[in-house]
Amino acid sequence: MRAVETIKNIWKIEDLRNRILTTLLLVAIYRFGTYVVLPGIDPQALTALQAQTRGGLLALLDMFSGGAFSNASIFALGIMPYISASIVM
Incomplete structure (x- = not known):
């Protein structure tokens, strides 16, 4: 109470x-x-790639992104595109 x-x-x-x-x-x-798929990415092809490399680096990235990498989502990119754009500009 x-x-x-x-x-x-x-x-x-x-x-x-x-x-x-x-x-x-x-x-x-x-x-x-995490459910918005990146443009130009085929989710079925990404799933097939992850099935081929089971337990490898892609599985590790997916684990650290909270499953966002397996969906090829916008937020799986993290802050890296912003940092790269800042360096180029």
Whole structure:
């Protein structure tokens, strides 16, 4: 019962409520972005490649990306394209 009261008290504070809602929104955007496939990538071909190299480097990358790499998603790229573009510019 004490936990429910604590959550109610947290929800009454506007700053904490805004931070919690912002965090939940960002998590939802990230989860949605893991299902958006990169343009020009054939997901079936990527799945076949991962089946051939089972347990290799691609499986390790997929594990570190939280499964986003196996879907060839936008967020599987991480920050690397931004860093590369900054270097080129």
